[in-house]
Structure formats: C-alpha cells, structure tokens
Amino acid sequence: MRDGQQLSEVPARSRSSRITLAGTRIGASPLLSREERQALEAAALPSRSVRAGADLVREGERTDCLYLLVEGWACRYLTTRDGSRQIAALLVPGDTANIDTLAFDSPGYGVRAMTEATVLAIPRDRALALAADRVGIARTFMFLALTDNAILSQWALCIGRHSARQRLAHLLCELSARLDPEDGNESSFALPVTQEQLADALGLTSVHVNRTMQQLRTEGLIVTASRVVTIPDVSQLRKAGEFDPAYLHQIDSSAAASI
C-alpha cells in the first residue's frame, strides 16, 4: 500500500454528471421514505475524486464527515507500532466508509483509497440532525453499523481460526457476493488491489498470498486474468472457505424487512 498522502482538496469531478446517493447502500436503504432520501441527498456535499493511496481519514485524527464511496475501492486499516498493517474492512462502491464518525470524534482506524475513487461526504452534524428527526434515517445508520459489526465478527473468525487457503477463499467469496450478487454458480469481478493489500486484509504476507492464490488456481477454484477474478463454481469455493453469505445481510435478503 502506498503511503497515505494528505488528502489534498481535489476539485469536484470535471464531468458534471450528477453523483447522487442512489448508488450507495445508504441511498438504497429500504428503510427510507422518499422524503428522507431526499433530505439525505440534500445534506451531501458535492462529490469529489480522490487519488489512489490518499487517506480519507488519517489514523487517529478527527473527522467531521461521513464518507460514502461511490466509485473505486478503499479500506479501513489499522497499523502496529512496527508498521505492519491490518485491513479491517474492504470498501467497494456503495459502502459507507466511517459510520463510527456518527458517534466518535476520531475513529480508531484510517480510511484509504486503494484505487482512484469518488466519494460523497455528509457533514457529521447534518447527519446527526437528520437522524434525530427521522426514524428511517436513524434506522438506516444503525443497520449499516450492525452490518459492519457482523462482517467484522466473521472476519475475526476467519483470521483467528482459518488457514491461509480458507481465508483467501472466504474473502473471494465475500467479494463475489458483494460485487456480483447474481445467483448463478459462476461469478466474476474486478479485483483492483495488489496481493500485498490482500495480505494486509487476511493477516498474511504477500508472498504467502501469492502461493495460496496459485494453489486455488491449480485446484481450479479460481481463474485470474489481469486483475479479474472468475469463480467457475461458486459453491465449491464457498465450501473451501466455509463461506455462508447470510452474515452479509444484503439488501435483497429478507433480513432487511424486519427492522
């Protein structure tokens, strides 16, 4: 991962195509009324683009915006004293980067763009004010926080108790489910991150990620070509990674209806 340059104030995207919340998990929340959706829309600042490697939030520093990732990939990460890094969450388009900001001045982690990215920002004050007035917005925030929670618990299990092969298989299954949620038994998605970044997510070294990836390729569980991963038989890879998509609580699942 490149060093995190300070987030320079990159001007808004040159093409003036309107970027809205529509493509984000917040904007697509089934818990929002139309009016609430519009209120959130109005609260967001103009979108801006961010260079790969830039920090949206620096580790240990204050933030006062909630960031929504519209395009590109990012991650939440933590660092040890000796400089090794653990990625606590991979963020893909639509994800909310730092929901914790709603409760804390400074999150315990940094948020970094892993590719060039486009983000929307909602000032914390506005988000809290909206949540206080409108139940749907408060519930949407809560739903996102709890989903993060579920993913993190699963991540802990994965890192703590799974072999490298299982971990990688699990991560690829998770990404497949989040990026390509069609139900077919074949799945394919772009994976625009380096093996070192995968290693930081999995608690491994890049060398071992490389070898493990070769193993999965040799076994025919995955096919890779220029940063596109294809999973010929999703159910087989899921078995290898002990992956069960239930914990993702995806919108299309029935879980959301109950809250």
Added chain:
Amino acid sequence: MRDGQQLSEVPARSRSSRITLAGTRIGASPLLSREERQALEAAALPSRSVRAGADLVREGERTDCLYLLVEGWACRYLTTRDGSRQIAALLVPGDTANIDTLAFDSPGYGVRAMTEATVLAIPRDRALALAADRVGIARTFMFLALTDNAILSQWALCIGRHSARQRLAHLLCELSARLDPEDGNESSFALPVTQEQLADALGLTSVHVNRTMQQLRTEGLIVTASRVVTIPDVSQLRKAGEFDPAYLHQIDSSAAASI
C-alpha cells in the same frame, strides 16, 4: 468451553433484590434523559440467572430479545465446520450481549454464559419502538453498536498482526481497562475463564496460552493467583501489548459527550 445446553427457563433469582439497568452500560448512558431511562427500565423483563455454559443465543438461531449482562461473564462466539471456536467478544457485567438483534432476526454468532450469570432481557419489539420515539435511546443503541465495532476492528488487528505475547498482553490490558478503570498504575481483576477460553478469544491453542502466560509471569508483567490477575505496572504491559485504551470509548472519556 462446555457444550451449550439449551437455555432452560431458569426461574428468576430467588433473592428478590431488584435488578435494574443501573449497572449496565445502557442504563448508565449519558445520552439518556431520566424519562428515557425509566422507559427502558420499564421495558426490561424480570432478570433471570443462567448456568455456566448455557447459550443465551444459539449460533444461527433467531432471537427476539436484547440481553444485558448484569452479573457474570459471557462471550459472543462463532464456530467453524471442524468445531474450532473463535470468541469475537468477551462480555463482562454491564455489557450488551447482542445489539445486532435490533436489526437482524438472527445474529451471526452465539452468545454463551462462561460463568453463572444474571441477565436482563428487553424484547426486540419494545426496544425498537422506544428507539423510534426517543432520540436518546436510539443514540444510545447506536453508540453501543459503534463501540462494539471499534473493539472488533482492534481485535482484528490484534489477531491478524500480533504475536501470541502481544495478543495476550493486549487482551489483559483491555480487560483491565474495562473492569478496573481506575487510573493507578497497578491493576487487579478476577478472570473467571479457562485458558482454553482465552485461547478461543486470541486465536491460539490453550497450550500456547499457557506458555505465553508463563512468559509474561516470568517477565514480571503479570501476577496470577487463583484466577485473579494483577498487573503491577500497567504502562509496561500496555507497551508489550501495544494497547491504547482510546478505542474503548469509555463513558468516562470525553468521547461520549460529542454524540
């Protein structure tokens, strides 16, 4: 960890001392008005006691109550297919066991009492209704969820990137900060769990936890006697475990004031 017996309907505690929310993190939330506190109080079912080893929530099953741990220790855990276990959170008196229940029918984890325990339960429906009406309650729930989140992220870093010695030191520091939050440089607390349970939390084996604990003892970082841990020099153990209490967002810190 003993097998999780089905949670038999243990009668309420024989002594009729009133158990209230006062001792829990929910009840002590600074975000609640007096009226909101009373409303929550009224929503809770009578407390009941639970045997060590019993499941409050079984892995993968529905729940419709939010559980608050009043006495004793519990944990949130996940299991792999081959039966190994990862504890995703240690719960001590005052903690909320399954905040996720507010959003999902079935959490991705189980909750098990590790000692004999006393719990309060709030039906999910009531909790959600209260949150919808009263901002302070909604914010309290959100605050708890986000704190869990921060702890889980730190946990992931710890498991993914720290050595056994660092992990154990970190966990002991965390427990010290949660159980004995006085500021002195010596700390002492009861640790009523087995080394195997610690191993499940740390992503290690009990054998290795044992050896690591001996190492910490030899180095003079901890003293143990009949399941009481004493940390003669907290700052030294914190250094060994790279522990910084900021992420716990404890009530006495200034963080809570901002939400």
Added chain:
DNA sequence: CGGTTCGTTGAGGCCCATCAATCTATGTGG
C-alpha cells in the same frame, strides 16, 4: 528504454499447533 510496481519463485527458519503425558485442585460418594 530505464524505472517502478507488482507478481513469482526459492531456501531457510521460527512461531505456534499437535499430540500426549503428568500434575494439581476440586468435588463426590462410600
């Protein structure tokens, strides 16, 4: 075409898992 980033491969070693035995503390029934 040289530089840089990223992927790949090899050799060697350590941390922690595994398996198994022993020791201690606690409790239980006769």
Added chain:
DNA sequence: CCACATAGATTGATGGGCCTCAACGAACCG
C-alpha cells in the same frame, strides 16, 4: 477420611504452516 473422578494447568517432543530474506521476471509508463 480416603478412593476416585473430573476439569484445568503444566510440561515435553515433534512437526508444519507461514514468515523472512532475497532474487528474478513481467507489466506498465513516462
């Protein structure tokens, strides 16, 4: 009070999964 059972802590021997260090190849780019 002792024989016995059981859970948990402790210790030893052995091995393997993953790390570390290092070099090389491949792709991309100004």
